[in-house]
Amino acid sequence: MSRRKFIRWLLGxxxxxxxxxxxxxxxxxxxxxxxTMVKGLGETAGEGHAKSESAQVVHEPVDPxxxxxxxxxxxxxxxxLYDPNxxxxxxxxxxxxxxxxxxxxxxxxxxxxxxxxxxxxxxxxLKKLLDAYKLPPIxxxxxxxxxxxxxxxxxxxxxxDTMPNGKTDWQSRERFQKFWGLxxxxxxxxxxxHHLIMLSQEAYxxxxxxxxxxxxxxxxxxxWLKERLASHKDGKPVFIMxxxxxxxxxxxxxxxxxxxxxxxxxxxxxxxxxxxFCGHRHMDFQNTVEHYVKDGNFHYFxxxxxxRVLDKNYQNxxxxxxxxxxxxxxxxxxxxxxxxxxxRTWLNEANWTVPLKQA
Numbered sequence: 444m445s446r447r448k449f450i451r452w453l454l455g456x457x458x459x460x461x462x463x464x465x466x467x468x469x470x471x472x473x474x475x476x477x478x479t480m481v482k483g484l485g486e487t488a489g490e491g492h493a494k495s496e497s498a499q500v501v502h503e504p505v506d507p508x509x510x511x512x513x514x515x516x517x518x519x520x521x522x523x524l525y526d527p528n529x530x531x532x533x534x535x536x537x538x539x540x541x542x543x544x545x546x547x548x549x550x551x552x553x554x555x556x557x558x559x560x561x562x563x564x565x566x567x568x569l570k571k572l573l574d575a576y577k578l579p580p581i582x583x584x585x586x587x588x589x590x591x592x593x594x595x596x597x598x599x600x601x602x603x604d605t606m607p608n609g610k611t612d613w614q615s616r617e618r619f620q621k622f623w624g625l626x627x628x629x630x631x632x633x634x635x636x637h638h639l640i641m642l643s644q645e646a647y648x649x650x651x652x653x654x655x656x657x658x659x660x661x662x663x664x665x666x667w668l669k670e671r672l673a674s675h676k677d678g679k680p681v682f683i684m685x686x687x688x689x690x691x692x693x694x695x696x697x698x699x700x701x702x703x704x705x706x707x708x709x710x711x712x713x714x715x716x717x718x719x720f721c722g723h724r725h726m727d728f729q730n731t732v733e734h735y736v737k738d739g740n741f742h743y744f745x746x747x748x749x750x751r752v753l754d755k756n757y758q759n760x761x762x763x764x765x766x767x768x769x770x771x772x773x774x775x776x777x778x779x780x781x782x783x784x785x786x787r788t789w790l791n792e793a794n795w796t797v798p799l800k801q802a
Contacts, residue, residue: 510771512635514550514579515540515782516684517767518722521588521750522569523559529750530572532765536749536784537576546771550579550634554722554746555586555643555686561615562592566622582641583619585628586686586723587656590615590647607649615647629664631671637772640671640683655698658687665703669710672717680716680772680799688721688745689738699723708739715800717741718777720768725753728766728781728793735779735795742797744768744779766790775799 517536521529540548558565573581592615593607602608616628628643644658651659668683675681689704690696696704701721711717719741725748726732732755734745747766751759765784770777781793 507774510546510773512549512637512772513547513770514552514634515548515767515769516552516554516720516746517749518554518686518720518746519556519586519725519748519750520553520569521556521559521748522565522572523750524564524568526559526750528762529559530568532749532751532784533572535765536767537572537578539782539784539787540578541576542787546769548579550639551581552639552641552682552684552720553581553583554684554720555584556588556722556750557583557586557619559588560591560595561589561618562595563618566618570622580632580634582630582632582639582684583623584641584684584686585616585619585643587644587647587658589619590644590649592618593647593649610649612647612650616645619643627664629660629667638671638675638679638681640668640681642668642683642685644686654702656687657696657698657700657702658685659702660707665706665710668707672710672714675714675717678716678799678801680718680777681714682770683711683717683719685719685721687723689743692738711741712739715740718744718770718797720744720746722746722748725751725757727752727754727761727764728783728790730792731755734781734793742777744795747781747793749784768793 520533522533523529540551558569590612593610593612594601594603596602596605596608619628620626628645629641631638631640633639642660642664644654645661645664646654646659648654672681685701687696687699687701689707690700692708694704696702701707711719717740719738721744724732724745726734726745728734728747731753732745734747736743746768749765749767752761752764752766754760763785767782767784769780769782776799777797779793779795779797781790782788783790
């Protein structure tokens with residue numbers, strides 16, 4: 444081979460290697476993108492995330508009026524193959540988020556009752572729905588319905604007489620934790636320099652009949668919450684997710700409420716920029732109850748429902764509705780807006796601006 448031919452051959456080889464390298468890079472880039480479409484679903488959604496110091500740094504935008512962190516909170520999806528409306532409503536919410544152009548969506552938070560019964564087949568349906576969309580990181584906690592498998596008998600029917608039908612609360616917890624890649628049903632993470640804390644009820648009536656439909660948190664979980672909140676003594680806002688609502692101040696809760704409420708409020712009391720969210724009641728943002736109250740030092744919000752929005756009489760009269768909350772954090776305030784996913788509109792009855800207090 445002549446010198447000229449050798450050089451031409453070598454240049455051609457380099458071109459092919461470069462093209463192959465570029466193709467490989469694109470394949471790797473695509474694979475990485477697909478891996479980050481949905482947090483959880485076989486990957487760790489909370490406990491396993493790296494809690495590096497850099498994760499807590501707020502990378503502030505150039506525009507001082509721009510939001511630092513924006514995310515959606517949805518609750519009470521109640522995904523069920525027996526109620527196609529629940530599947531339809533979750534699709535409506537995800538479609539709205541897919542085409543959303545009123546701001547970024549940097550996290551999606553789900554506050555309990557993800558499915559109607561918490562069975563394997565229900566989680567498979569939820570996964571199928573989520574997998575169909577490119578989504579931001581997802582964070583979730585457990586509601587009472589996520590323990591409901593114990594009510595389902597061998598004939599696949601709801602049966603109180605044979606409860607727990609050979610099943611346990613432990614199995615429901617394990618199913619939830621496996622789905623989201625968690626070591627515990629409660630977990631936390633920092634997103635865009637902001638702290639999300641997901642509290643979960645740790646037992647249901649198979650293990651603790653006295654809790655009814657209430658949220659029972661162990662002392663270990665509440666001590667963990669206290670430790671996690673310690674980093675917010677400097678006044679940083681923190682966002683805490685529960686499922687069942689709190690009882691009136693000064694009381695502990697029972698069925699359908701947060702049970703160890705007095706200790707919960709005591710832990711939250713020092714923090715002036717704490718935002719607590721619950722679901723469970725499904726109350727329509729329009730013409731029902733107050734959805735925002737100042738509870739001691741912290742701000743308390745009652746979300747509506749994606750799966751079944753209820754009226755004051757707890758009836759699903761407006762079965763077409765599907766609602767959630769859009770939260771944006773700014774340097775000096777937090778804004779919260781109710782969203783009607785079925786027609787992609789904002790709800791004027793659910794529109795709050797909360798100034799952040801200086802430490």
